[in-house]
Amino acid sequence: MEAFPHKDYAYIFFSLTTDQKTLNYSSSKFPIFDELYNNEHEQVVICSDPDTGLKAIIAIHNTTLGPSLGGTRMWNYESEEAALRDVLRLSRGMTYKSAISGLNLGGGKAIIIGDARTDKTEALFRAFGRFVDGLGGRYITAEDVGMTEKEMEWIYSETKYVTGIPKALGGSGNPSPVTAYGVYMGVKACAKKAYGSDSLEGKKIALQGAGNVASSFARHAAKEGAKLYISDIYEDKAKALVEEVGGELVNNPDDIYGLDVDIFTPSALGGVINDDTLKQFKCDIIAGAANNVLDEEDKHGQMLLDKGIIYAPDYVINAGGIINIASELEGYDEERALNNAGNIYNTITDILSYSEEHGIPAHKASNALAEKRIETVGKIKNKYSSNAHVSGRFGSMYKRFID
Ligand SMILES: NC(=O)c1ccc[n+]([C@@H]2O[C@H](COP(=O)([O-])OP(=O)(O)OC[C@H]3O[C@@H](n4cnc5c(N)ncnc54)[C@H](O)[C@@H]3O)[C@@H](O)[C@H]2O)c1
Numbered sequence: 121m122e123a124f125p126h127k128d129y130a131y132i133f134f135s136l137t138t139d140q141k142t143l144n145y146s147s148s149k150f151p152i153f154d155e156l157y158n159n160e161h162e163q164v165v166i167c168s169d170p171d172t173g174l175k176a177i178i179a180i181h182n183t184t185l186g187p188s189l190g191g192t193r194m195w196n197y198e199s200e201e202a203a204l205r206d207v208l209r210l211s212r213g214m215t216y217k218s219a220i221s222g223l224n225l226g227g228g229k230a231i232i233i234g235d236a237r238t239d240k241t242e243a244l245f246r247a248f249g250r251f252v253d254g255l256g257g258r259y260i261t262a263e264d265v266g267m268t269e270k271e272m273e274w275i276y277s278e279t280k281y282v283t284g285i286p287k288a289l290g291g292s293g294n295p296s297p298v299t300a301y302g303v304y305m306g307v308k309a310c311a312k313k314a315y316g317s318d319s320l321e322g323k324k325i326a327l328q329g330a331g332n333v334a335s336s337f338a339r340h341a342a343k344e345g346a347k348l349y350i351s352d353i354y355e356d357k358a359k360a361l362v363e364e365v366g367g368e369l370v371n372n373p374d375d376i377y378g379l380d381v382d383i384f385t386p387s388a389l390g391g392v393i394n395d396d397t398l399k400q401f402k403c404d405i406i407a408g409a410a411n412n413v414l415d416e417e418d419k420h421g422q423m424l425l426d427k428g429i430i431y432a433p434d435y436v437i438n439a440g441g442i443i444n445i446a447s448e449l450e451g452y453d454e455e456r457a458l459n460n461a462g463n464i465y466n467t468i469t470d471i472l473s474y475s476e477e478h479g480i481p482a483h484k485a486s487n488a489l490a491e492k493r494i495e496t497v498g499k500i501k502n503k504y505s506s507n508a509h510v511s512g513r514f515g516s517m518y519k520r521f522i523d
Contacts, residue, residue, distance in 0.1 A: 150201050159212050163258070164204075167251040172244040174232065176251065177204055179211035180259050181227040184498040187257050188228025189283065189446070190214035191264025192248070192275075194236045207231045213435060214442075219490035220467060221439040223446050228259040236266035245271045249278030257281055262445050283445035292448040292457065295441040300336030302440030302461035303409045306432045307341070307383060309468035310405040314382075314430050318465075321345035324381040326403070328373070329388030330354075330361040333409040333438075337387065338365045351376045352388070377401060386410040393420045398427065407432035407468075414483065421481035432468050433486040439464060 156164065162183060167176040180188045190211055197203035207229050215227025232248060234240075252261050252275065262284040263272050269286050276282045276289065285291030307325075312318035323346045327334050330352040338348055338361055348367030352358035355371070362369045370376050377384070377392075378400035386392050390412035398420065406413075406429055413434045414420040424431045440461035447457040475485035 150204070152204075155205075155208060159208060161208060161211065164208070165251065165255065165259075167248065169244075169247040172241060172247045173234070173239065174244050174247045175234070176230060176232045176248050177207045178230040178251065178255065178259050179207040179228060180255075181208075181211040181229075182215040182494065183226035183258060184494050184501075185219060185226050186224040187260055187281075188214070188226040189218065189260040189262065189442070190227060190229035191262040191284075192230040192232060192267055193264040194232045194234055194240075194266030194271075196235045197231070197233050200233070203231050203233050215494070216487060216490040217435045217439055217442060218446075219493045220436050220471075220486055221443055222463065222467070222493075223442065225260075225442075225446060229264075230259070230261055232266075240271060242274050245274035246278045249275035249282070252281050253279035255281070260449070262442075283448045285448075287452075290452070292444050292452045292454075294332070295444040296332035297336050298444040298454075298457050298461045299409055299438055299440035300333045301340065301458050302443065302464040303333065303337050303385070303387075303407070303437055304340040305462050305465040306437035306468045307337075307385065307405070307407045309465045310407045310430045310432050310472070311383070312469070313472045314404045319344065322347070323383060324349065324379075325383045325385055326370070326376050326379045326381045327351065328376050328384070328386045328392065328408070329410070330357040331387065334385070334387035335361055335364075337385065337409070338367075342366055349376070349379055349381060379403075383407065386413050391415040393424065393431075395420075398423050401427070401429060403429065405430045405432075407437055408434075409438045410434060411438065417483060418481075421483045425475070425481045430472065431482045433471065433483045436467055436471060436486050437464060 161179060161181050163180040165178040167174060167178065197206065211227050211229035214229055218225040218227060252259060260281045260283055261275060272282060272285055273289065276285050284295065287293035308318040308320065311320060311323065320341050321344055325341055325346050326349045327338060328351055330350055342348060342365035348365060349370050350358045350361050350367055351370035351373045353373050358369055377397040380402050382403060383405040384401060384403045385408035387409045389410055392410065393406065393413050394415035406424065411434055443460045444457045447453065447460060471482055471486045471489060474489060475482045478485065
């Protein structure tokens with residue numbers, strides 16, 4: 121008997137090519153093709169399996185540079201439209217993140233609609249794994265919000281197109297140390313721009329959050345002689361880190377924004393650069409691991425520029441995580457992953473120079489450089505190479521996918 125009878129499965133593909141000039145269809149409730157066309161998404165796959173309760177959406181934004189890669193998020197979305205909008209937004213972000221990081225990967229993301237505390241079953245994730253597998257490598261998944269190694273293992277039992285699997289299974293394991301090293305190198309690049317030297321010796325750094333990435337970052341910075349001011353909503357975590365690396369405890373987490381420091385390193389939440397905090401910052405540099413730190417990207421990115429604060433775009437400086445899992449595709453080697461994450465120093469340097477040259481905020485400079493790479497590398501595909509299918513990005517580089 122067929123394990124997955126067709127009647128129980130629904131694959132719905134929405135696809136379009138970016139050179140398609142006209143789209144005739146749009147729905148008044150949710151103009152799906154307009155939405156895909158405007159943001160240049162290539163493909164969206166709706167995955168439904170009533171037996172396991174799986175409702176998932178996989179969005180592939182752009183595969184010019186290579187197979188799309190991005191995590192799977194499990195979240196109880198308030199509506200299907202909210203879920204679709206989220207996966208479209210996140211997959212687009214992954215295209216930019218991989219492109220600016222010099223990776224031969226495109227942008228993709230998946231969401232599973234459900235409660236991560238109550239709706240997880242082996243069958244649901246294995247069903248999802250089959251959908252991922254059905255895309256034949258156009259989308260490679262990874263861990264994101266609401267997921268743990270356990271679910272990634274279930275997905276891995278149905279498809280090889282998974283990264284971020286445990287070390288015991290040949291994967292890269294916890295990405296935080298590599299992310300933290302990338303953040304450390306990115307902060308040094310900002311210091312070079314601000315002070316003419318990338319040394320963090322004697323620099324005062326306010327660290328928001330004392331979690332996985334922040335702790336590892338703090339060890340690098342403290343070793344170099346930085347003075348750390350550490351906060352966390354869980355005081356015991358901040359205290360433990362202060363005891364380990366030295367520095368000062370910031371008792372009230374909200375005081376972190378107004379400290380008289382050189383560098384502010386957000387390593388907890390998004391949205392922390394906003395109208396309110398911008399009035400408080402006294403620092404020269406904002407550079408840290410947290411995602412989506414600009415509350416309103418264009419407005420607050422511009423305000424940072426106007427205030428003369430050097431900003432390392434979040435998705436660039438925290439790319440150590442994806443650099444780590446991309447390294448897994450080539451046969452994981454921690455030293456190589458760290459080395460590649462160290463290149464964030466050069467990427468941030470280039471972005472800050474471009475920002476200065478063009479008088480635009482750093483996040484815009486970063487987007488422009490990412491788009492430029494996609495465009496220029498995309499053009500070389502016009503040249504015929506008989507080995508294109510086995511060399512470079514699609515072939516020997518991704519050892520994991522060679523049978
Ligand atoms: N782990 C990675 O490899 C990685 C990769 C890319 C981006 N990031 C981003 O970096 C950030 C940190 O990730 P992590 O893996 O270290 O998470 P984590 O959960 O280990 O640490 C986050 C810490 O922030 C604290 N926190 C929450 N709200 C706070 C507040 N208002 N003030 C002070 N502290 C607060 C939490 O208590 C926690 O200790 C997140 O935004 C994450 O999305 C992480």
